[in-house]
Amino acid sequence: xxxxxxxxxxxxxxxxxxxxxxxxxxxxxxxxxxxxxxxxxxxxxxxxxxxxxxxxxxxxxxxxxxxxxxxxxxxxxxxxxxxxxxxxxxxxxxxxxxxxxxxxxxxxxxxxxxxxxxxxxxxxxxxxxxxxxxxxxxxxxxxxxxxxxxxxxxxxxxxxxxxxxxxxxxxxxxxxxxxxxxxxxxxxxxxxxxxxxxxxxxxxxxxxxxxxxxxxxxxxxxxxxxxxxxxxxxxxxxxxxxxxxxxxxxxxxxxxxxxxxxxxxxxxxxxxxxxxxxxxxxxxxxxxxxxxxxxxxxxxxxxxxxxxxxxxxxxxxxxxxxxxxxxxxxxxxxxxxxxxxxxxxxxxxxxxxxxxxxxxxxxxxxxxxxxxxxxxxxxxxxxxxxxxxxxxxxxxxxxxxxxxxxxxxxxxxxxxxxxxxxxxxxxxxxxxxxxxxxxxxxxxxxxxxxxxxxxxxxxxxxxxxxxxxxxxxxxxxxxxxxxxxxxxxxxxxxxxxxxxxxxxxxxxxxxxxxxxxxxxxxxxxxxxxxxxxxxxxxxxxxxxxxxxxxxxxxxxxxxxxxxxxxxxxxxxxxxxxxxxxxxxxxxxxxxxxxxxxxxxxxxxxxx
Amino acid sequence: xxxxxxxxxxxxxxxxxxxxxxxxxxxxxxxxxxxxxxxxxxxxxxxxxxxxxxxxxxxxxxxxxxxxxxxxxxxxxxxxxxxxxxxxxxxxxxxxxxxxxxxxxxxxxxxxxxxxxxxxxxxxxxxxxxxxxxxxxxxxxxxxxxxxxxxxxxxxxxxxxxxxxxxxxxxxxxxxxxxxxxxxxxxxxxxxxxxxxxxxxxxxxxxxxxxxxxxxxxxxxxxxxxxxxxxxxxxxxxxxxxxxxxxxxxx
Numbered sequence: 138x139x140x141x142x143x144x145x146x147x148x149x150x151x152x153x154x155x156x157x158x159x160x161x162x163x164x165x166x167x168x169x170x171x172x173x174x175x176x177x178x179x180x181x182x183x184x185x186x187x188x189x190x191x192x193x194x195x196x197x198x199x200x201x202x203x204x205x206x207x208x209x210x211x212x213x214x215x216x217x218x219x220x221x222x223x224x225x226x227x228x229x230x231x232x233x234x235x236x237x238x239x240x241x242x243x244x245x246x247x248x249x250x251x252x253x254x255x256x257x258x259x260x261x262x263x264x265x266x267x268x269x270x271x272x273x274x275x276x277x278x279x280x281x282x283x284x285x286x287x288x289x290x291x292x293x294x295x296x297x298x299x300x301x302x303x304x305x306x307x308x309x310x311x312x313x314x315x316x317x318x319x320x321x322x323x324x325x326x327x328x329x330x331x332x333x334x335x336x337x338x339x340x341x342x343x344x345x346x347x348x349x350x351x352x353x354x355x356x357x358x359x360x361x362x363x364x365x366x367x368x369x370x371x372x373x374x375x376x377x378x379x380x381x382x383x384x385x386x387x388x389x390x391x392x393x394x395x396x397x398x399x400x401x402x403x404x405x406x407x408x409x410x411x412x413x414x415x416x417x418x419x420x421x422x423x424x425x426x427x428x429x430x431x432x433x434x435x436x437x438x439x440x441x442x443x444x445x446x447x448x449x450x451x452x453x454x455x456x457x458x459x460x461x462x463x464x465x466x467x468x469x470x471x472x473x474x475x476x477x478x479x480x481x482x483x484x485x486x487x488x489x490x491x492x493x494x495x496x497x498x499x500x501x502x503x504x505x506x507x508x509x510x511x512x513x514x515x516x517x518x519x520x521x522x523x524x525x526x527x528x529x530x531x532x533x534x535x536x537x538x539x540x541x542x543x544x545x546x547x548x549x550x551x552x553x554x555x556x557x558x559x560x561x562x563x564x565x566x567x568x569x570x571x572x573x574x575x576x577x578x579x580x581x582x583x584x585x586x587x588x589x590x591x592x593x594x595x596x597x598x599x600x601x602x603x604x605x606x607x608x609x610x611x612x613x614x615x616x617x618x619x620x621x622x623x624x625x626x627x628x629x630x631x632x633x634x635x636x637x638x639x640x641x642x643x644x645x646x647x648x649x650x651x652x653x654x655x656x657x658x659x660x661x662x663x664x665x666x667x668x669x670x671x672x673x674x675x676x677x678x679x680x681x682x683x684x685x686x687x688x689x690x691x692x693x694x695x696x697x698x699x700x701x702x703x704x705x706x707x708x709x710x711x712x713x714x715x716x717x718x719x720x721x722x723x724x725x726x727x728x729x730x731x732x733x734x735x736x737x738x739x740x741x742x743x744x
Numbered sequence: 745x746x747x748x749x750x751x752x753x754x755x756x757x758x759x760x761x762x763x764x765x766x767x768x769x770x771x772x773x774x775x776x777x778x779x780x781x782x783x784x785x786x787x788x789x790x791x792x793x794x795x796x797x798x799x800x801x802x803x804x805x806x807x808x809x810x811x812x813x814x815x816x817x818x819x820x821x822x823x824x825x826x827x828x829x830x831x832x833x834x835x836x837x838x839x840x841x842x843x844x845x846x847x848x849x850x851x852x853x854x855x856x857x858x859x860x861x862x863x864x865x866x867x868x869x870x871x872x873x874x875x876x877x878x879x880x881x882x883x884x885x886x887x888x889x890x891x892x893x894x895x896x897x898x899x900x901x902x903x904x905x906x907x908x909x910x911x912x913x914x915x916x917x918x919x920x921x922x923x924x925x926x927x928x929x930x931x932x933x934x935x936x937x938x939x940x941x942x943x944x945x946x947x948x949x950x951x952x953x954x955x956x957x958x959x960x961x962x963x964x965x966x967x968x969x970x971x972x973x974x975x976x977x978x979x980x981x982x983x984x985x986x987x988x989x990x991x992x993x994x995x
Binding site: 396400404405411652655656658659662664 | 803823828830831832836838842844846847855856858862867
């Protein structure tokens with residue numbers, strides 16, 4: 138009978154349960170996707186050219202597990218806050234505590250198991266789509282990346298079910314300890330935080346100090362090595378918590394004394410925030426860290442994505458070299474944004490390639506200055522007089538690699554006078570070198586051009602590259618994994634953090650439902666209530682957001698050693714930030730929509 | 745001739761969606777409340793008391809008939825007009841207090857004024873004045889959770905009258921109070937009614953509460969069954985009369 142009642146209770150609140158189930162499913166899906174990458178040894182071995190990648194994955198996995206625990210805790214408290222009134226009622230009607238306890242345990246576990254199962258399936262599907270999409274967008278190819286990986290499935294299932302068993306036990310003990318009265322009236326109690334200004338001030342100062350230590354640790358990653366990250370994690374977490382605790386409450390208290398607080402619903406808004414923020418400090422801290430990590434990961438990922446062509450730009454004097462360009466290649470060259478173009482005649486005898494001195498004199502071969510000597514970080518090009526070129530520029534790899542003889546061995550190129558060149562026998566080629574303004578603008582055309590050239594003149598020596606486009610492709614192979622991890626982690630963290638915040642906020646809905654019903658009776662306009670709610674939730678979203686942005690701005694210091702000149706972790710972060718914040722705002726709007734739906738009093742029907 | 749504050753004509757309310765068997769809670773009610781009057785509405789559970797009060801306070805809409813409060817035809821109002829009407833013309837005291845626990849007593853009382861955009865100085869004066877009337881000046885900085893039931897209801901009463909509404913409505917305001925607090929509150933309502941000349945409409949099923957009124961309307965099965973006027977009677981004698989009336993009325 139009690140089981141029937143419980144089921145009926147679930148049915149009546151199916152909308153709330155759907156929100157909960159959807160959130161948990163998403164969390165499980167994200168975790169699976171990450172576990173799929175992190176535990177797939179073949180994938181890591183094949184792609185982790187950078188040694189620290191496995192460390193990154195290790196940290197990522199631990200972090201994600203911790204976040205998952207917190208996430209399930211919040212989801213669980215949302216569940217309990219929805220159900221405790223019903224459970225209290227059952228007990229008041231004479232149901233045995235033990236029996237109700239069994240119900241709670243089962244309900245949590247069943248919900249968790251369903252969410253995990255759907256989540257893993259969803260994770261596999263989304264892995265397939267997202268990984269495909271990301272790789273496509275980034276122009277990467279990663280070996281051994283599959284969407285279904287059994288150990289990851291098992292890992293996710295064990296962790297989640299384990300956590301849900303813990304959550305069930307937690308609910309059980311909570312229920313056993315609370316009195317029926319408390320269960321029935323849980324949402325009517327509100328704790329008003331005590332104010333201890335001096336203590337808060339000191340704690341706030343300590344918080345700022347800890348944050349400073351954390352930020353310094355990130356900047357000094359070269360000296361501190363691997364200790365920097367755990368040190369920063371601990372100090373920034375604690376610092377953020379203390380700062381929020383002290384500063385936000387102090388600001389709200391201060392505002393409450395102003396006349397602004399006496400206008401319309403402002404006082405109500407501040408009152409709400411006052412006891413919310415107190416209760417939310419821990420969650421806001423976690424969310425701000427998650428925000429920072431998500432944004433940081435995406436910024437670094439997109440930094441690599443944007444800056445790799447730029448770095449490649451500064452690696453050589455020309456982007457591509459084409460021999461005896463055919464009609465197709467000529468068309469392609471016309472589509473490029475050319476900065477410099479030159480064509481030379483070559484004659485090949487055995488292993489040696491000959492050049493016409495007259496041609497080189499009329500159209501000197503451009504060389505690139507080494508990065509150390511260029512001041513502004515932009516590549517600098519120059520030419521040499523022919524006499525000097527013969528001994529200096531002609532010995533540089535850029536010039537040597539122009540030979541069409543890529544298949545076999547080759548000797549140093551020779552420059553001969555025009556008459557001598559005319560009398561030379563051997564195959565004649567006309568090589569065109571093209572340097573584009575910004576490789577990033579011409580990547581697709583360059584790719585086609587490079588492919589068609591490679592089909593005509595196959596290379597065996599793959600470790601040597603011809604032109605900066607090929608250098609770029611090689612770098613992509615090395616750093617592409619990092620870039621991918623950056624994007625992937627960023628999206629995963631964002632999804633997690635927003636759901637955390639969403640649940641925490643939604644779990645306050647039952648209490649707010651009554652408050653807004655009261656306001657409605659007192660005669661507060663609907664628009665005013667909506668506005669107040671939008672502000673309240675907006676502020677709860679904004680606090681960790683702002684803190685997260687600050688964290689990232691400092692945290693990017695950490696990547697300075699990994700992104701040497703001319704790359705910089707700070708370059709072009711504006712767009713990345715804008716896109717990320719855009720996504721965050723979408724989450725805010727969704728949360729607000731759900732919340733309005735849950736707490737706004739229904740319109741009085743007018744006949 | 746005194747002004748009429750509430751005027752109700754042929755008020756009907758039928759519940760039930762199309763296709764379901766309709767249930768008529770109010771069947772053509774007619775009555776009016778004059779300015780400064782203290783009127784009680786009595787009736788057993790299910791007689792339609794609360795439905796009537798919800799119509800008067802625009803929380804619900806009638807199926808038929810007119811409700812005119814202080815010259816406004818509330819049945820013709822829509823959206824924000826309804827909210828503004830509730831905020832400006834009606835003061836409400838509920839059985840369960842309806843205080844916002846995230847705000848102090850002072851902030852709760854100030855809410856109706858804040859909604860109207862009253863300057864903060866005027867607001868502070870009004871709060872102090874009403875707090876003095878209800879002797880809750882020393883409770884102003886406290887949160888509802890720190891107050892007793894009787895104190896909460898006095899704060900709620902202060903909130904209901906701070907903006908000088910044209911009518912004060914009470915829905916079983918003594919329902920959750922002990923007898924001492926209930927008596928204190930009713931005395932306060934009487935004082936407010938007498939000194940500020942504010943109309944009071946009290947919905948109750950408690951004959952003791954009703955005996956504080958000048959006139960009592962008895963509702964039975966959605967219609968006004970009978971009416972009782974206190975006239976020059978002493979409150980105690982009127983109480984006896986109410987009890988007698990209830991005795992005969994319920995048969």
